[in-house]
Amino acid sequence: MLCEWCGEYEANVHITHVINNARREVHICDGCAGKSGIHIQGPMSLTEILMGLGGPEMDPAAEDKRCVFCGLTLGEFRKTSMFGCAVCYNTFGAELNRVLPEFQKGTVHLGKAPGYGDASDADPQIQELKRLLENAVSAENYEEAARLRDQISEKRAAEESARKRQK
């Protein structure tokens, strides 16, 4: 059997992995395995995990699923493990979600966020208020700025308590 990736050399690395109860086998040559960081008996590499994207009977049309912004296809992503743009995360979100837990500790960001370091500031409404606040400050319209500042704090507090309730 020839290598599924390069089609040139004999496939002598055979990988079987099971994702969401779906089995997928990959048969590749030593060279391709080495190049993509696959080491036999080692932990699964990202490329291996992504090769499993979509399960064993993946619809060939799914391979051609294309990002509207940069034109990257799912097939290309599986080969390189690289997205072409930030929009790819939406385009291929469902596929990525399925494999994320295999190479990340969780599926939700818990670190810092742009703004004041509070994840709630990623909220588009707060972002918009912050933009208005900046405009008000640079126009020296301090009354308006104070009103916006209070509105931002209120929104943040509301989000915070909503988050606590969820927990």
Add this chain to the structure above:
Amino acid sequence: MKIRDLINRASMWLGDGPEDIIVSSRVRLARNVRGEMFPGKAEEADRIALWKRLNAILCALPGMESALSCEMSELTWSERHVLKERHLISVDQCEKGKGSGVVISSDEGVSVMVNEEDHLRIQSTFPGLNLDEAWSRSEAVECALEQRLEYAFSKKLGYLTACPSNVGTGLRAGVMLHLPGLSLLNELEQVVKGLTRIGFAVRGLLGEGTEASGNMFQVSNQTTLGENEQAIIDNLSDVVDELVEHEKNARLRLVEQRPFALKDCIGRSYGILQHARMLSSAEMLDLLSSLRLGLEVGVVRNLSAATICELMVLTQPGHMQIIADRELSPEDRDVMRADTARDRLKKVSLSL
């Protein structure tokens, strides 16, 4: 500042000597600019435009007034290798051309690669165990940039990166350790396997895809999503503390149980360094590793750890070509390397 100004000083990445086992600490943040295609997909013209824009912003940041800024295509082979050898750019960035570049603070404490795998790779390196300082230095640059541009960010997934293995915090924290004791006792493989199992990556001297030379190993976090920055750094610190204990223990066992194996290794390395007329880069690093071990267990005299760190930097190919001010064949380099070692180590003695 010019690249030539870098070569005669210690490299943050290779440490400055006083620490025994922990050589250096590094924090790297991956960020992308909202609305732009990632470097791997962007056209050359777009990459060039973005480099110009980001370079102007970076050079105007506080603390970056006298920064070294260069586009990769402007640099000679030796210059780009000097940056790579000092770990100011990655192996991948070293091969890049137009539209990719780097901006380095004059003290080398922070360097920002533009258009590597992501638009921005902000990294900070300090000698010894200094993850907190490396974190605050790189975060300061990251925050200052945030005032001047918008990052690609999603509330659920965090900072969006070209490879989903960096998504979330975009944070890779790494510590470089010198582990000759574990290596001499053949216990490294076991340690590396254990580390991999608990979610840490172990790499060689120059990062991804490089061999471990001179018993130097970088240990870094494997995952970037699902915990916050402080947790990532704390976990790494804990693991590093454990590794240091393992290494100390290995050295103790060598001294007590296998003194001749230890002294033989140090003595041979000393002999070769004193008399060899040609030394390859990898051999040099291995020999210096033994000498450093000898210094730390007290059998090498009249040598400072700083001299070892200096030799490690000065005998790398890029550095040697800049010092020689001409192109050197691999054979020329091996000769020059052995000459430099004999010269710097001539006063060293052993008490085996």
